[in-house]
Amino acid sequence: MNRKSTLLILLAVAGTVAFMRTVGCGSARTARSAAAEKVYVAPGEHDKYYGFLSGGQSGSIFVIGIPSCRLIREIPIFEPRAAYGYAIADSDPRRQELIRTGGLWGDTHHPALSETDGVYDGRYVYINDLANARVARVRLDYFEADKIAKIPNLQGAHGIAVLSPNTRLLVVNGEFEQPTDGMATNPAPYTSVIAYLDPETMQTKFEVRVPGNIDIADTSKDGRYSFSTSYNLEQGKDINQMTQLDRDAVVAVDVPLAEKAVAAGKGHVVNGVPILEPSENPGVVTMIPVPKNPHGINVSPDGKYVIASGKLSPTVSIIDAHTLKILAEPEVGLGPLHTTFDGRGNAYTSLFIDSQVVKWNIEKAIKGAPDYIVDRIDIHYNIGHLQAVGGASMKPAGDYLLALNKLSKDQYLPVGPDLPEDQELIDISGHKMKMLASFPTPPEPHDAEFIDAKILSPRVKQVYTPAPDAVSEGRETVVRTGPHSVTVNMTMLRSAYTPDSFTVREGDQVTLHLTNVETIRDNIHGFALPDHGLNLQLPPGDTRTVTVPAGRPGVYWYYCTNFCSALHLEMRGRMIVQPKDSTIPIPDWKSAQNVKGTVPGVPSTGAVQ
Amino acid sequence: MIGGASHGGTIGRRSAAAAPPRAASRPEPSRIVSAGSDGAIGRRAWSGPPGRRLAFFAAAALAAAAAFLPLWGFRMSAPQYPGESLHLTVTARAIGGDVHEITTLQKYIGVRFPTRLPELHYLVPAILSLAAAFLVAGLLAGRRRGRYVAWGAFALSVLFFAASAAVLQKRLYDVGHDRDPHAPLRSMHDFTPPLVGPAKIGNFTVWSYPHAGAGLLIAAAGAVAWGLRARRERGPRSLDGARG
Numbered sequence: 001m002n003r004k005s006t007l008l009i010l011l012a013v014a015g016t017v018a019f020m021r022t023v024g025c026g027s028a029r030t031a032r033s034a035a036a037e038k039v040y041v042a043p044g045e046h047d048k049y050y051g052f053l054s055g056g057q058s059g060s061i062f063v064i065g066i067p068s069c070r071l072i073r074e075i076p077i078f079e080p081r082a083a084y085g086y087a088i089a090d091s092d093p094r095r096q097e098l099i100r101t102g103g104l105w106g107d108t109h110h111p112a113l114s115e116t117d118g119v120y121d122g123r124y125v126y127i128n129d130l131a132n133a134r135v136a137r138v139r140l141d142y143f144e145a146d147k148i149a150k151i152p153n154l155q156g157a158h159g160i161a162v163l164s165p166n167t168r169l170l171v172v173n174g175e176f177e178q179p180t181d182g183m184a185t186n187p188a189p190y191t192s193v194i195a196y197l198d199p200e201t202m203q204t205k206f207e208v209r210v211p212g213n214i215d216i217a218d219t220s221k222d223g224r225y226s227f228s229t230s231y232n233l234e235q236g237k238d239i240n241q242m243t244q245l246d247r248d249a250v251v252a253v254d255v256p257l258a259e260k261a262v263a264a265g266k267g268h269v270v271n272g273v274p275i276l277e278p279s280e281n282p283g284v285v286t287m288i289p290v291p292k293n294p295h296g297i298n299v300s301p302d303g304k305y306v307i308a309s310g311k312l313s314p315t316v317s318i319i320d321a322h323t324l325k326i327l328a329e330p331e332v333g334l335g336p337l338h339t340t341f342d343g344r345g346n347a348y349t350s351l352f353i354d355s356q357v358v359k360w361n362i363e364k365a366i367k368g369a370p371d372y373i374v375d376r377i378d379i380h381y382n383i384g385h386l387q388a389v390g391g392a393s394m395k396p397a398g399d400y401l402l403a404l405n406k407l408s409k410d411q412y413l414p415v416g417p418d419l420p421e422d423q424e425l426i427d428i429s430g431h432k433m434k435m436l437a438s439f440p441t442p443p444e445p446h447d448a449e450f451i452d453a454k455i456l457s458p459r460v461k462q463v464y465t466p467a468p469d470a471v472s473e474g475r476e477t478v479v480r481t482g483p484h485s486v487t488v489n490m491t492m493l494r495s496a497y498t499p500d501s502f503t504v505r506e507g508d509q510v511t512l513h514l515t516n517v518e519t520i521r522d523n524i525h526g527f528a529l530p531d532h533g534l535n536l537q538l539p540p541g542d543t544r545t546v547t548v549p550a551g552r553p554g555v556y557w558y559y560c561t562n563f564c565s566a567l568h569l570e571m572r573g574r575m576i577v578q579p580k581d582s583t584i585p586i587p588d589w590k591s592a593q594n595v596k597g598t599v600p601g602v603p604s605t606g607a608v609q
Numbered sequence: 610m611i612g613g614a615s616h617g618g619t620i621g622r623r624s625a626a627a628a629p630p631r632a633a634s635r636p637e638p639s640r641i642v643s644a645g646s647d648g649a650i651g652r653r654a655w656s657g658p659p660g661r662r663l664a665f666f667a668a669a670a671l672a673a674a675a676a677f678l679p680l681w682g683f684r685m686s687a688p689q690y691p692g693e694s695l696h697l698t699v700t701a702r703a704i705g706g707d708v709h710e711i712t713t714l715q716k717y718i719g720v721r722f723p724t725r726l727p728e729l730h731y732l733v734p735a736i737l738s739l740a741a742a743f744l745v746a747g748l749l750a751g752r753r754r755g756r757y758v759a760w761g762a763f764a765l766s767v768l769f770f771a772a773s774a775a776v777l778q779k780r781l782y783d784v785g786h787d788r789d790p791h792a793p794l795r796s797m798h799d800f801t802p803p804l805v806g807p808a809k810i811g812n813f814t815v816w817s818y819p820h821a822g823a824g825l826l827i828a829a830a831g832a833v834a835w836g837l838r839a840r841r842e843r844g845p846r847s848l849d850g851a852r853g
Contacts, residue, residue, distance in 0.1 A: 494713055520693070520710050566717060567793055 078106020102132030719792020
């Protein structure tokens with residue numbers, strides 16, 4: 001072989017390789033850019049959906065835009081959060097409410113959006129605190145928790161669901177079984193309760209006692225049943241004991257029947273809440289045997305089927321939502337945890353052990369058709385919950401599905417041993433699932449629900465209507481209210497506090513009654529008082545009241561922590577604390593800007609005189 | 610002219626008593642009468658086109674309404690106010706709109722938001738006086754001296770516009786020039802927002818524009834002008850007709 005032909009062969013090989021590479025990379029590039037285009041939301045444009053992701057041990061809710069996967073806001077609920085000036089000061093009523101109901105942290109798992117006619121109405125999102133048996137209600141006009149309720153007789157508030165279709169009740173499962181007397185002296189086996197709350201008052205109306213550990217909750221679309229998975233019918237205390245039986249149960253509670261029994265006085269009142277015993281109230285509780293230690297429970301959007309996921313069994317149990325009979329138990333893969341729906345007859349089940357989402361056809365699975373499995377997609381890694389847009393409502397959108405994964409391993413730049421959580425957005429609009437994007441979050445989202453921005457965003461308010469006790473401009477005062485108490489009624493407006501200084505005496509309790517008198521959105525002002533454990537953030541129109549001890553004598557500069565304006569750095573004032581034995585008089589103070597202008601409509605206080 | 614006969618007839622009936630002396634003092638009517646084009650007009654020195662009285666009454670009504678409507682408006686837009694431009698409206702009684710926000714902003718550049726505007730006290734009486742003048746012009750449309758009243762009313766309205774524009778422009782000049790020398794952003798250049806049109810003030814584009822009330826006042830003056838102009842048109846045509 002001469003040199004010329006060798007060269008030709010080499011060239012041909014190189015050309016072929018180059019061609020293959022180009023084509024191969026080209027198709028990969030095309031797939032990447034197609035995925036990128038699906039999640040690209042240009043600057044200034046808005047996402048199609050709000051995603052509410054539970055914050056897990058962050059005790060909060062993460063609000064994520066879908067499909068861009070951008071974090072828009074965190075709603076602090078069960079944990080003080082300096083970023084929002086939330087429950088930081090000792091005397092902050094929100095902090096005191098947290099302490100009163102169970103402590104300064106929470107473990108949020110399942111956001112549940114309020115429904116009207118089986119679809120999300122954008123009024124509230126409810127969320128549990130597993131650790132301290134609490135449920136919070138978040139107003140979605142202001143994106144803030146407006147009620148936090150402690151649930152009596154229950155530990156481990158885990159599964160939570162609104163009673164479809166009109167949010168008549170809130171269902172909360174007690175996961176950690178308790179001695180029936182609540183005292184640890186009763187030798188009888190521990191039991192759990194399912195609590196039913198009024199979604200407006202957040203009062204627990206009644207509870208139903210059930211055996212086992214009550215896990216995840218959902219409700220039938222007609223409001224007849226609440227469904228809960230129950231593991232540990234063995235009533236064991238350790239893993240070995242807890243996994244002995246072949247079958248645990250889905251607990252179906254006939255809610256109207258239970259309400260009738262409560263109304264008839266059949267409940268045993270414990271800590272102010274009537275508890276129904278199933279043995280005394282036949283028909284209220286139906287135990288549907290399913291493979292052991294089931295986990296997720298999800299009712300199909302058409303209200304026909306209840307899907308219980310096997311967890312330790314590679315199957316899901318399809319239960320008729322009306323007759324409560326098991327229709328089929330198809331195999332779907334290892335570690336099925338939760339199921340969601342696209343509204344086209346398909347179910348999507350998360351497989352924790354397989355690290356996959358499996359798409360399967362419900363009717364085909366019931367009929368035993370061999371091709372009921374439609375598709376599988378790999379997840380990174382160990383998926384827990386999954387939720388399709390509207391999958392838990394009666395009108396799924398069938399476009400996106402979010403996988404909420406327990407481990408992220410190699411998915412992001414290494415940041416030390418404490419790895420972030422991983423979420424993955426999947427396109428489910430076609431026959432095959434397509435991976436679109438992933439995003440990390442702080443620990444640790446469990447579950448999510450999504451609402452169409454067209455429904456929610458028109459309801460959202462961005463400026464508070466001033467409260468009746470709001471301080472208004474020109475009405476600022478510093479008043480001594482007792483021998484050891486001073487009240488400061490202060491306003492904040494770009495770029496000043498009024499008053500910009502006040503004097504108190506060592507030993508005083510200083511009550512700060514603050515109003516942000518801004519009227520334009522996003523003019524948020526902070527109020528931080530050094531060495532006094534005080535940081536508040538007041539959005540426009542907001543009023544907050546806190547009381548702090550004056551502390552050691554000295555000058556303390558309060559300042560704005562939320563960058564507000566061109567003179568943000570100059571926005572500050574002094575709290576002057578005189579020594580206890582100081583004899584310098586401290587007169588009360590009134591805003592001197594009460595000069596009336598002569599132009600109606602123009603407040604003279606705002607004007608440069 | 611449309612409706613000429615019927616309107617002329619009305620005027621004729623009402624002013625019958627005044628007809629003879631006027632006819633004697635002025636030569637034109639007799640010529641018109643002789644031409645036989647319009648007997649009613651012939652007896653009247655100042656009666657004129659049929660819509661005139663209506664125009665004066667309409668002008669009075671428009672001016673009266675203007676006293677209670679916003680007269681001038683300002684729209685301020687800036688990048689950090691997306692979809693939420695700030696507005697100020699000046700009525701004869703008050704300044705309204707986003708006063709709170711604008712006074713807050715003005716402190717940065719030392720603009721003295723006017724807290725005393727004595728001219729506002731005269732605005733309602735002035736506008737109502739105009740309306741009254743138009744009304745009188747309408748009532749006197751059939752009378753001999755009515756045209757002087759009408760011309761007077763028109764002149765008043767022109768005077769009013771000129772004075773208002775001058776005062777407003779002076780105020781706008783002051784806004785941009787008579788600034789607090791101790792303001793944080795005193796280094797920003799002085800400015801004069803125009804009566805109508807845009808001005809760039811810092812990060813804001815400020816648009817000044819006549820509001821509904823000013824529109825009504827202008828319409829009122831226009832109606833009066835139309836009435837006056839119509840007389841001029843009508844006269845020669847009649848004379849021409851007489852000559853022909």
